[in-house]
Amino acid sequence: MSELDIAGQPPVSLDIVKYMRKTRGGKIKTATKSKSNRAIKITLFVLLALTIYGFLTFDYKNVDIAKAMAGTWNNVKVLFGQPKLTYGTWGGSLKALFVTFSLGALATIFGAIIAFFGSLLCAKNIANPYVANITKSFVAFIRAVPTILWVLIFTVAAGLGSVAAVIGLTFHSAGYLIKAYAESIEEMDEGTIEALKASGASFWQIVFQAILPSSISRMTAWTFLRFEINFTNALAVGAAAGVGGIGFDLYMAGNHYFDLRELGYITYIVVAAVILLEMIATKIKATVR
């Protein structure tokens, strides 16, 4: 039965046995005792436990899940199957789309400018470690506040409108891009900066002669990625804070007119725009590299 006898192999000798680790049942162990594997197991276990605990304690308010699911499925069919504009117009939707696009663009541009200088303050290879830590903590704080809350806070301070939306979106963009840009700068070749420092170049000379040229392509890629995110964020903010754009149209169609067909029509426009943006971003990323 045993196929395991390769010709000429001696039986297990004692000095091999010495290296074997055994379980309590006397079986030979195979796994490593690595910290990382244990950490993964614990993390997964805790996440699973929290999930189960969550499901057990959520307040479902006696919703009939089966019925609600069936209803949602019907709504999905109407939404994607019979899109139709009743309240809005095709031109109006396009204009609203353009407003959302512009909100995203403004926030990205402001965010990129702030982030460029911010990243110089926190990239490990050029910044003072003390300043870097302070900047990083500040950025972590900025990013921890959800975008929508920044928008709502600025709505009170600056009034409802594009200013509140753009500034709210800018906070997060800047925070995100500072981290990304700093990483791009950190990835650059150590020697280049050192050589320029040795030749007596000033800080700004180093920035514009060495850092910018060598990390501009990565930075551009990150910026476009952020632009895609900002577009969807502008949409969400439009819906939840009522600052306009196509997000607001979505909100009106769904929560005001209760018109699934209108909602479907606008959704198609939005999805088309998002896919188009993604394609453009991929193209630009390819040419930049």
Add this chain to the structure above:
Amino acid sequence: MPILEFKNVSKVYNNITKALTDISFSVYEGEFVSIIGPSGSGKSTILRCINRLVDVTQGSIIFDGHDINKADKKEIRQVRKKAGMIFQHYNLVDRLSVIENVLHGRLGYKSVMSGVIGHYTEEEKEKAFQILAMLGLTEQAYKRCDELSGGQKQRVGIARSLMQEPRLILCDEPIASLDPSSSKIIMDHLSDINETMKITCIANLHQVDVALKYAKRIIGITAGQIVYDGPPEKLTRSKIYEIYQSDEGELITDVK
């Protein structure tokens, strides 16, 4: 009867790139064959056709009595467990222990479920330790593979293939990523396995001198065609030149 037979094998990738053209040769039990040739000449493809990691376009390959091209899923498993393979980049599961990687060689013998949950018999584990001892790796048994040096990783690769109790070992550039001293250790082990265990070896090698030193038979391949097949002693300088210089010839035909 040969253990492996290539009959007029051709391989075309994506209907355009010709990798192999009309390859025929036989390998007999216990041989140590080295395939040499420039990169991109089709060496890897030959090895991967034998265990059906790559499907051939034309011709037939007979290994251990199976017609590889006509084999169904079950038969392919049968074939693969009898043909061990070692790779240039070792292809180990880096985060698992050495012993777990060696035991992977038994997966072909297991039912799907016991393979999935990683259940191995004590006999198999002891066998794995014996093989590790033979290759001088017992002390590393419980280390994670990413803690090993390149030479050690390749020895784990050899151990994994031996665990399969193969009739044939396919070596795809086994020493291309190793330093000279580790390379020597690996080649010595392969040659030892070939001689004492009578396991047939087919090794793709980049370095002609290594091939000449270890192999009992050389197959020279250029642009997907065999240009030399014979003992190392008869491989003349001009033949080597033909095998490697035909790079240029290939370029010219490409231009046309």
Add this chain to the structure above:
Amino acid sequence: MSSKQMDKTTEKAPRPNNQTSVFVQRKRTFTLAFLGVAALFVVSAVVTNYEIIGGLESIPKAVIWMAQHFVPNAKAWSRLPYILSKLVETALVSVAVTVCAAICAFFFSLLGTKTTRTAPWIARIVRIIAAFFRNVPDVVWAILLLFSFGQNILTGFFALFFSTFGMLTRTFIETIDEVSASCVEALYATGATSLQTVFNGVIPSSLPEIVSWVLYMIETNIRSSTLIGILTATGIGYLFDLYYKRMDYSSASLVVISIVILVIAIEILSNKIRKVIM
């Protein structure tokens, strides 16, 4: 000999020329890019009626306003237990959503990776479905689900579920293809079946990356669930919206502070875990 010299000169001559043209071209690209961005800026500002000066002025105004009104007072502190209960609920929803979506996305992504050798058309369909769920904004799902589920915790749950599922499926496919391609080939070569290869090769080698992505999605989902909460009147987002609309800014500020602490705590914890598992 003379021909060699000729070669050298012809070889050398174009170089400086080339170099200047590279510089000129780079300069041109930069100028074009700059002009493009500037034009985009102007057009965007016009379309959205954005006042640049008003915008700049609003920042100090907002800071002053926040310092005066956006500070928790005694009444706000008395609401802390309620706020915390909603915060915990939101955090649990985010974890539950991410875990459920990750489990589904993992099995789904196995159909889409090269490592399992599924038919190319299946992989293609998987990618299209993932792209669909990723590109339909969660706002749409939230509004849609509101019709049947009403103001319910499940509305937020499913709204986040779909976009998380789409996002994670794509990420998992990329991660698995990148991390485990080489060991997968070796396992197939030993005669292992697809399922054995997944459990012995794909999972052990890609699990750390996958866990890292799951942690990242939990962070993201906590932030997103605030927004979804405002739209669907659930969780911590609803609570903020409630206080905000009542102009009870002190309580609203306490909500923001609690969210910030939660998000930062999770970020720190995730980074610690990442350091150990990678």
